[in-house]
Structures are given as structure tokens and as C-alpha cells.
Amino acid sequence: MAEDKATPQQTEKIKVNRREFLNIAWLASLGLVSLEAAGMTVLFAMPTFEEGEFGGxxxxxxxxxxxxxxxxxxxxxxxxxxxxxxxxxxxxxxxxxxxxxxxxxxxxxxxxxxxxxxxxxxxxxxxxxxxxxxxxxxxxxxxxxxxxxxxxxxxxxxxxxxxxxxxxxxxxxxxxxxxxxxxxxx
Ligand code: FES
Structure with a gap:
């Protein structure tokens, strides 16, 4: 049985898709880091010291x-x-x-x-x-x-x-x- 071989165009498309996937993954991780940083900023901006604790x-x-x-x-x-x-x-x-x-x-x-x-x-x-x-x-x-x-x-x-x-x-x-x-x- 003849083996299915990807045409040069298909190979190029797979490469592009892989590159796109990596780009999306990188952007997503960057987004998570940014969200985390924003969350920390909010936490620091809103201190929650209990009465009787240093800072309160x-x-x-x-x-x-x-x-x-x-x-x-x-x-x-x-x-x-x-x-x-x-x-x-x-x-x-x-x-x-x-x-x-x-x-x-x-x-x-x-x-x-x-x-x-x-x-x-x-x-x-x-x-x-x-x-x-x-x-x-x-x-x-x-x-x-x-x-x-x-x-x-x-x-x-x-x-x-x-x-x-x-x-x-x-x-x-x-x-x-x-x-x-x-x-x-x-
Ligand atoms: S004199 Fe108090 S830390 Fe130096």
C-alpha cells in the first residue's frame, strides 16, 4: 500500500500551525503572568490587617x-x-x-x-x-x-x-x- 506523504504545501502548513500554537501558548502564559501580577498589585493596594496585627x-x-x-x-x-x-x-x-x-x-x-x-x-x-x-x-x-x-x-x-x-x-x-x-x- 502506498504511504500517505504530506505535500510540500501541507508540510509548510503544519509548520505554520505549530508556530502559531507556540505563539498562542506563549501569549497565554504571558497573560497569566500579567493577571497574577495585577492580582498581587490589588492585594497589596488593599491591605487586610486584622485589628491587633502589626499593620493594623x-x-x-x-x-x-x-x-x-x-x-x-x-x-x-x-x-x-x-x-x-x-x-x-x-x-x-x-x-x-x-x-x-x-x-x-x-x-x-x-x-x-x-x-x-x-x-x-x-x-x-x-x-x-x-x-x-x-x-x-x-x-x-x-x-x-x-x-x-x-x-x-x-x-x-x-x-x-x-x-x-x-x-x-x-x-x-x-x-x-x-x-x-x-x-x-x-
Ligand atoms: S544604629 Fe541602629 S541599625 Fe545602625
Whole structure:
């Protein structure tokens, strides 16, 4: 029986079809990658932090449980935060050094924040004292919340200390999604 052989035109058509198929497959994979990238962009543009998670709003307790103005700042290690109560009011300070990102500590001896990596030092309110850090520590927006209504009674949107109200039951919230850069060192 004679073998069926493709004519030169048919061979050319098969080649073209194969090329077309590869082109379509390549374009489809490119489309998938683009869709994935677009999806990631949307996810990043719409953060879904739960309350109490770093990146969201942290309830750091009632006014009555804040450290006093003479006390050391309170470490909140799970959410990279120091709650610092100064003479001027309460602050939420980001626990990452403004030099190269080390986690710094509170030094009882120096009565200031000290970074173990390169020795930058900051006051209790986050103000730069010395070392290679380019600026004061970053802070977060702090709010005082009415414990009964949940209304915002006071808010510090620029990172400055927020005066503490008389109501010991008022809640203190730190919005770790709203970071305010420390002032550059002079
Ligand atoms: S990372 Fe803190 S001083 Fe360098």
C-alpha cells in the first residue's frame, strides 16, 4: 500500500500551525503572568490587617494601664512597638532603628533607647541623640477611644505625644498602618 506523504504545501502548513500554537501558548502564559501580577498589585493596594496585627490598629489597653511618665516605655514585641508615656503624653514608637533597621532596646542605665548594631541613641520620645541614624525614630498615629461609645476622643496624627485624658477607662489605640517618619537630624 502506498504511504500517505504530506505535500510540500501541507508540510509548510503544519509548520505554520505549530508556530502559531507556540505563539498562542506563549501569549497565554504571558497573560497569566500579567493577571497574577495585577492580582498581587490589588492585594497589596488593599491591605487586610486584622485589628491587633502589626499593620493594623493595636489596642494597647486602658489609660489606667499605661506606663507612668516616670516609667520605662512598654515593649509590645509582637507588633514592633514601644508605648512610651512622656510628660507631654503617650506615643507609639516603631521598634525599628532608622539607620539600618535593627531592633533597638530601652536602656535603664542611659534612660534612652539604644541600638545594639551601631550605637544610635534616642530619647524616650524617639528624638535622635547620637549615632549614625539619619533621623529620629518613626512614630504611629495614636488615638484615645471612648470605652462606651467607641468614638475617637483625641488623636495625634503627626506622631507628637497625645495628652492623656482623666478617664482611666478610655482605651489607647495605636494605628501601626500609619507610620510617621522621624525628623531628620540637624
Ligand atoms: S541599625 Fe541602629 S544604629 Fe545602625
Amino acid at each position: 490598629v493595636i489596642d494597647v489597653g486602658p489609660v489606667s494601664e499605661l506606663p507612668g511618665p516616670g516609667d520605662p516605655p512598654r515593649n509590645e514585641p509582637k507588633v514592633k512597638l514601644w508605648v512610651s508615656n512622656t510628660e507631654e503624653g503617650v506615643m507609639g514608637i516603631y521598634k525599628v532603628c532608622t539607620h539600618l533597621g535593627c531592633l533597638y532596646n530601652w536602656s535603664e542605665q542611659e534612660v534612652s533607647f539604644l541600638c545594639p548594631c551601631h550605637g544610635s541613641q534616642f530619647e524616650k520620645n524617639g528624638t535622635y541623640i547620637r549615632g549614625p541614624a539619619p533621623r529620629s525614630l518613626d512614630r504611629f498615629v495614636v488615638r484615645i477611644i471612648d470605652p462606651d461609645t467607641g468614638q475617637v476622643l483625641a488623636e495625634s496624627t503627626d506622631g507628637s505625644p497625645l495628652p492623656i485624658p482623666d478617664n482611666p477607662n478610655a482605651r489607647v489605640q495605636v494605628d501601626t498602618g500609619k507610620r510617621i517618619q522621624g525628623v531628620s537630624k540637624g
